Amino acid sequence: MSDLRHRRPPVDSPAALEEESRKKKRQQKADDEEDSGISFVDILRVLSGLLLLSCTFSWLITDGESVTWGYRPRLSRWRHLKNVFTPKLNLTEIELSRFTGEDPTLPIYLAINGSVFDVSSNPHMYGPGGGYGHFAGRDAARAFVSGCFQTDLTHDLRGLEQMFITGKSRSEDDSELLEISQLEIKRREMQKIEDLVEEQEEEIGHPLGHPNREELLRVEGRIRWLRQRRQKRKEMAEEKVRSAVQHWDRFFREHERYFYVGTVQHESLEGTPVRELCEGKKKPGTE
Numbered sequence: 001m002s003d004l005r006h007r008r009p010p011v012d013s014p015a016a017l018e019e020e021s022r023k024k025k026r027q028q029k030a031d032d033e034e035d036s037g038i039s040f041v042d043i044l045r046v047l048s049g050l051l052l053l054s055c056t057f058s059w060l061i062t063d064g065e066s067v068t069w070g071y072r073p074r075l076s077r078w079r080h081l082k083n084v085f086t087p088k089l090n091l092t093e094i095e096l097s098r099f100t101g102e103d104p105t106l107p108i109y110l111a112i113n114g115s116v117f118d119v120s121s122n123p124h125m126y127g128p129g130g131g132y133g134h135f136a137g138r139d140a141a142r143a144f145v146s147g148c149f150q151t152d153l154t155h156d157l158r159g160l161e162q163m164f165i166t167g168k169s170r171s172e173d174d175s176e177l178l179e180i181s182q183l184e185i186k187r188r189e190m191q192k193i194e195d196l197v198e199e200q201e202e203e204i205g206h207p208l209g210h211p212n213r214e215e216l217l218r219v220e221g222r223i224r225w226l227r228q229r230r231q232k233r234k235e236m237a238e239e240k241v242r243s244a245v246q247h248w249d250r251f252f253r254e255h256e257r258y259f260y261v262g263t264v265q266h267e268s269l270e271g272t273p274v275r276e277l278c279e280g281k282k283k284p285g286t287e
């Protein structure tokens with residue numbers, strides 16, 4: 001019985017041949033790995049060594065304060081981590097107006113273009129009497145762009161792009177506007193004559209010719225071209241307003257002591273007059 005158990009398969013049996021081929025493959029693989037020189041484990045070893053070295057140097061150089069050369073990812077800070085899991089607010093303008101710091105039991109909030117940030121960590125700046133206290137409890141996106149802290153404490157950005165149309169662009173824009181209004185008068189007069197000619201043609205039943213038509217088409221084309229140019233200029237200026245707003249949004253969103261806490265819902269501006277640029281941002285020669 002024990003004889004049977006220990007007997008090996010004959011060397012030329014299929015099982016023995018298969019075993020032999022497996023051995024050869026294993027050997028081949030080991031040889032290949034040896035040939036390629038660096039294994040995955042080697043790379044891991046080197047990387048962990050470098051990491052350890054960097055941490056040690058950082059610790060030594062920063063007097064034992066940091067193993068990451070002073071860098072602290074936002075989420076490694078407890079308050080930021082907690083904020084990620086805190087449900088976000090959706091305030092009305094009236095609700096937001098309570099968070100000015102006047103009530104010491106409430107945090108200080110300010111908003112930019114609908115996004116609300118908690119700036120309670122800086123009451124000297126944003127609290128009552130603080131240098132930038134006027135931003136607290138409201139969305140003053142317009143003042144963030146214009147710098148007019150008395151008159152522009154509103155989220156209404158309409159018309160603000162005009163502050164970026166300055167110098168040569170401003171004089172071109174103004175002269176184009178003037179030309180459009182003169183051409184519009186001319187176009188209307190020519191159109192009236194065209195309409196009269198058409199009426200007469202209908203009455204008498206045969207064509208009279210339209211000597212004005214070519215000029216009318218030219219005037220209409222010029223008006224279209226001038227309008228497109230002004231529109232393009234306006235869009236470029238609007239882009240500058242957007243990027244200024246974005247700058248401040250990012251400033252508060254990424255600040256290590258401020259937090260994004262939610263949104264504020266604004267009442268619609270539809271039907272309300274577009275604001276004038278504040279004094280100092282107005283173009284010369286306008287009241």
Ligand code: HEM
Nearest residue numbers: 119122124125126131132135143144145146147148248255
């Ligand atoms: C569009 C115009 C401007 C806007 C929107 C603006 C906005 C701000 C804001 C939000 C802060 C606070 C930053 C924080 O939370 O740490 C700040 C700080 C400051 N701003 Fe302005 N600013 C403007 C123009 C100016 C100008 C023209 C001056 C200089 C005359 C100025 C001087 C300062 C100073 C000195 C601080 C730092 C105050 C401190 O750390 O105590 N700002 N600004």
